[in-house]
Amino acid sequence: MVFATLKAGLTALMRNKRMLFTFYAVNLLFGLLIMLPFRGLISNFIGTSHYGEILGGNFDMNFFFDLIREEGTALGMLPILFLAGVLIYSVFNIFLSGGAFAIFANENQDYDTKEFWGNCGKYFGPFLRLAAASLVILIPLAIVVGLTQVLLNSLTEDAYQYFGYWASWFSTGLRYIAMVFFFAVFDYARIHRVLTDQSSLRTGLSFALSNFRRVMTLSFTYILIGVVVLLIYNPISDLLSMPTWFIILSLLVLQQLYMMFRMALRLGLYASEVTLYKELGNFSAEEMITTLDAVDFD
């Protein structure tokens, strides 16, 4: 079942390359927006120093400490900027997901610009409300994770360190699973909304819980693919250390290819989730609407 949905997801993705570029473009736009102040800070600090050349190669810790000493206050703003970026980016993604889910929910799953953007707008409001409501799910998840952490801490308080070591991995894994589960519930709630025009976080939660193994396997398959490719990317990017414009440009291209791949994984996951929900979701054919019916494009 999971393999079939994976295959269906990737097939759908291949038919929606323009959607992929749209998602990637937004990701790139946000990357550029957060890069600009950083670049301004760095460029200004480097000025015409030889570090302009040196840092074109390997990173230099001496430069790092110079930067911290001279520009520490400005650097302190970057985490705030990052958090703001995450928040706004998430809102943009919620906006785009309406179009993506609607396209993937269609029988033919072909990209149509009007349909995509129309559904982005149509579902933005309901999806935002779902997002707000879904925060409620975080409470029990946080309680479960927190209690587990407390239990592990008490069990490993004075135990040999390997217990604590593996407990840390376990609790990290648990937190990660909780987060992935949270995102899955939100995804299926959105899918339910697109398929039935009914907003129900509970349906998404119910579906994710009743199909926990399949839902999580699907999510983690995509995550695993992403991690494997990241592990391949990393050493290659390290090799690109010559301080030449060609190499720097090559690194940029490699990075953006990877990010495009990540966007493909996200959309592939969306498509697979829609397929899975259609297969296993608890809703009648009468409830199901076509997205084309739902939007008046003219």
Added chain:
Amino acid sequence: MLRIPIKDLLILFICTLIFSIQINAQSEFKEPPVLFEEPLSPRIANYDIAVELDSDSRTLKGKQVLTWHNASNDAVDELQMHLYLNAFRNNQSTFMIESGGTHRGNAIGNDGWGYIDINRMNVQLPGSSDQPGNLRQFAANPENPWPGADVTGDIEFIHPDTPEHIHDKSAIRIPLPAPLQPGESISVFIDFTSKLPSPPFARTGSKEEYHFVAQWFPKVAVYTEQGWNCHQFHVNSEFFADYGVYNVWMTVPDGNVVGATGVEVEVIDNPDSTTTHYYHAEDVHDFAWTTSPEFIEFTGKSQDVDIRVLMQPDHVDQGPRHLEAAKISVAYFQDWYGDYPFPNLTVVDPRRGAGGSGGMEYPTLITAGTTYGLPEGIRTVELVIIHEFGHNYFYHLLASNEFEESWLDEGINTYAEMKIMNAEYGPRGDMIDLLGIKINDTELQRGQYMNGPDLDPMLRNSWEYYSRASYGINSYAKPGVVLTTLENYLGADVMQKIMRTYIERWRFKHPKTQDFIDVANEVSGQNLDWFFQQAVYSRAVLDYAVTHVASKKVKEPSGFDFNISTRNAHTGFMVDEPADVMADTMDTSVDDGEAEYHSIIKLRRIGEFKMPVEINVIFKDGEVKQERWDGESLWKRYDYKTKSPAVSAVVDPENKLLLDVNFTNNSQSADSNGKGAAKLSIRWMFWMQFLFDQPEFLNLFGLFGSLM
């Protein structure tokens, strides 16, 4: 020169002999071995201690005979001693007031206070008719007569550094019944009880079955030319003590493994389910020990030194790693800095939850510290072992006063550690080499120094630094950076010779800062006072910068008064003045030939620290002109008349002046080069794009935090 009259040596010998004979008579303890036929040090403070550990209550009951020799020219009318464990007696001690209750991130538990009480103290002056006692008699029957005069009631707590800390009990004075004349020795008989803090705090303490026993017995201070040098135990300080011979009998529960300063002479199984371990050490100035039933032992040898590593069960897979680091340490230090005269070294791995006893040095015994799963690429274990073993040179062989001149131990040792780390694991990533991240110890030390390069002069009393951070910077990082800068200035060979000469000349003699400077001046053949005055005694910051690089085409002279124009053969200038007049106004580095460009390079000395610097000026045709500026004036200008324009300049091109707090402004080009900013920016952008899309990956940072 020290004078030790035969009469006092005889008394000392008899006391020790009688003590030994009676011990032997009762328990058949072995005679102490002779480690060194000729004493390596002036054996001023000699201790025989029998101590019994109650593991559950973490209490030590001890009997001690201190034989102190007056090597000064003064008649001494009192003794001063340290009771270090009283720093942890309550929250009103000097240590606790200064520390706020924490030390290196550790804190004493709610019922974890420690202390040391002197139950009784007798002193026996030379010529006394009393028979010297022995420790076993005291232990068996407290009613037995003690030799000498009972001075217990005369003990007075002193607060020489911070008189307002009236509740501090970490230092005492004991008036003597009669002055001790120069060259005489005194025996001090002490019954004491110590309770170790828990968990281990500020180097010493207990955690369940693990005990690291340091600063645990009444310890005589150092009598100097200025009198007693006895300080309270401060949070920002280590120790100062005289050398001597130690015989220590440690009684611990059966099955416990013991590691201690010196060499093990004998292990005696007692009928009461305890075991007594007898250790003997010569020419040491402190004695620390550890015991735990859980230690797993690794042994090896490096050159002529036996190495023993005591690992915790959960770190057992890192035993070989610890052993290898210890071997490397011994080999480098002996090769570079001379003989380590002691036969052995013990490395202790602190128990989980006992990190407060980690990363510390005692004579022939050091503690490291690790965590389960520590990647090989994070070389904290190696760094700590190299550092702590290095102390066996600077803290142990030289034994400077760490209360007052901490840099002489921690700082010079940090410099040695930086060099060894780089030599063994460098050149890139000698400290961290993991997942493509490469960081050198030298870089980290410079980074730490830059956190507060001007808070204090490097040299001052340890408790008088602006903050704990300032103590750390000025005792560790800054001296490391200073001496690396000096090495780069003098050359590695000269610096090596300075270090070796300093260590060999001042072994067992408590050198001071000026002694190190004198050696540096002598060996280098230069007067380096200008350097040390700035580096050690001032808080001056070093920062040289290139502030201006510009070239323009030389214009043909025009306008009035140029009716007899000629081109100066030396300067290339069109002049209507004699060449020598013009040359005086030009820099001497002007080129011959047909000059087409006039390049101006300006340098600034931004910091107050003055040091000669090298300058490279790079021209468009690839030519590099090397200059040397004495660095004295506030700025320097170089003018060049050349065929090719100057395109960039760099001051200190090889980053030799590690003290420079800003390397980035050391260079400037006529045109900016955006590669560095571009590379960093795209890397930053990539990871932001990644985390925007996958914020759940931030979870991993929490994992790293919990594992470390």
